[in-house]
Amino acid sequence: MNSEQFTKRYYIDRRKNDSVKWQRGIKMNCLPMWIADMDFKPEERVIDALKTFIEKGDYGYVNLPKDYYQVFTDFHERRHKIRYEQEWIRFTKGAIDAMYQIIYSLTEENDGILIAAPAYPPFYSTVKESGRKLFVTDMIDNDGYFTFDYKDIEKKFSKGKTRMFMLCSPHNPLGRVFKKGELEELFELCRKYDVLVCADEVHADIVLPDQEFLPALSFEKYRRNIVSISAVAKTFSLAVFSHCHVIIPNASLRRKFIAYQRHTHTGSVNVANALSTYYCFKYGDEWLDALNNVIDENYAYFRKELSPYLKMTSLEGTYLLFVDLGPYAEGSTAFETLIKECQILANAGESFAPGYETWARINLATSMANIRKAVRSLKKFIKEKQAV
Ligand SMILES: Cc1ncc(COP(=O)(O)O)c(C=O)c1O
Incomplete structure (x- = not known):
């Protein structure tokens, strides 16, 4: 086509x-x-499948399709060569919601969180509104091709107050799909200074033909330090069916996240919304x-x-x-x-x-x-x- x-x-x-x-x-x-x-x-086929669901008229409590996780992992394996395990995956109602839940569950009040500017505005507001300290590193502008300022990041990390780095990958608004070496250097600094990475990857699937998106969790060496936010709401324009995944391979971080979701009753999934994502994974x-x-x-x-x-x-x-x-x-x-x-x-x-x-x-x-x-x-x- x-x-x-x-x-x-x-x-x-x-x-x-x-x-x-x-x-x-x-x-x-x-x-x-x-x-x-x-x-x-x-x-x-996505629209038809949703129509079929609506026309059944069964709007009571329903389960996710039995193969939801299979379809999710197959999609990511096909498109990004990564295999996520079912137990790593949690749901939120959207990516901003995921950011809040990650910040609240994995950092403490007054912990520092570093973001790379220019940044999608909720990167600022989630940090500030959750009572964490906002630190900002400016991206370097190489005539429109923006890159991380590792020296500045390290300077900020070395003060010892930063607990989390909020990564936007691919980057909104800078349009970057970061290369292997760039992410490795960043993750190495995060490991060195014991800084968690929260990787917002909601733009993962919109990559220009000569580019390759590398999921943060594909860097196995650094996996224990990384949680990622993954959704296809941007990919397939599904904002009205807001549905998002938080992926946490590190069991101890995951326990904290799950405890937070239990405490705040935020872990349940909206099945109607999840279905739109599921059909896009299948047919998209x-x-x-x-x-x-x-x-x-x-x-x-x-x-x-x-x-x-x-x-x-x-x-x-x-x-x-x-x-x-x-x-x-x-x-x-x-x-x-x-x-x-x-x-x-x-x-x-x-x-x-x-x-x-x-x-x-x-x-x-x-x-x-x-x-x-x-x-x-x-x-x-x-x-x-x-x-x-
Ligand atoms: C990088 C990034 N994260 C999160 C969001 C918002 O996602 P949601 O509507 O699922 O909260 C957007 C929306 O533009 C975005 O660009």
């Missing part, structure tokens, strides 16, 4: 729906390219490969047309492109400029870290027609600015 066929089959006109992304866009008279969800529906591969090509082509087009004028991240994974409007955002922020001058609603750069006011995060998970529209209005604006 090529990208045109995929778009024809799966693009949804969400203007008529209660889509958060589109309703806000319409209200602001903008093309919505903010918030991380897609304008595509899942593969037909071809759809997902085609989607990754769509993102790749959207990115390639955006980059070809606009990189002569704008700095942007080198997208390796996620469908979220971080773009620097630089001088074109003069006197305003990129977020405001895009709304006012280009009728594009993006996410504000400064919401990911202070100092990124001229940046904005643009969601590319839409039709090529929408990408072209955005590129046209950006180019028009840039040309007008240049003419002044």
Whole structure:
């Protein structure tokens, strides 16, 4: 299935729906390219299977499908060459919920937690709201290709107050799919300073064709120090069926996590939501490969047309492109400029870290027609600015 066929089959006109992304866009008279969800529906067999479940009308207490774990592990083995054991897996209702539960169960009040900025805003808020101390290391910007500052990370770890590192891999908003050596160096530092790694891997499946996502838990040497957050809500755009896995191979950490879930009654699974994930695991591969090509082509087009004028991240994974409007955002922020001058609603750069006011995060998970529209209005604006 090529990208045109995929778009024809799966693009949804969400203007008529209660889509958060589109309703806000319409209200602001903008093309919505903010918030991380897609304008595509899942593969037909997923929708049919969900319909069958709904039509049965049995909405009492039901079990997960017997082969849920098998289907889960097969998917990860197929796509990421990793085999998770059933007993490592716990459920939460979403990734942010998972972050809170991991922080509350595996760290203590006033423990330090390090995040790498710019970062997805809940990385800041989960740490702060849970009464932990927030430490921040800035990623190094190599002309749009961001890398960890290991010296700074080690400096922060060596003060001895950091208990956890919140890793976002692949990285939102920087679009990085980290290489083996980069993760090894990070995990080695975490091991050296006895810092746990919480790896948010919800963007794991959106990787551009020449990239390979490496799950944190595939680094066996460091496994005992790592918990990961794994979901396909981003992969298949299932936000409405929020369902997430926390994977904890270390038995002693897992016991703490389970004790927390028992204490707070948060460990039970929403089966209807889990079913949508289950059907995507079963039927989603071809759809997902085609989607990754769509993102790749959207990115390639955006980059070809606009990189002569704008700095942007080198997208390796996620469908979220971080773009620097630089001088074109003069006197305003990129977020405001895009709304006012280009009728594009993006996410504000400064919401990911202070100092990124001229940046904005643009969601590319839409039709090529929408990408072209955005590129046209950006180019028009840039040309007008240049003419002044
Ligand atoms: C890195 C990352 N983690 C977590 C989430 C939120 O996930 P959930 O809706 O499952 O809480 C997002 C959403 O954009 C995200 O990008």
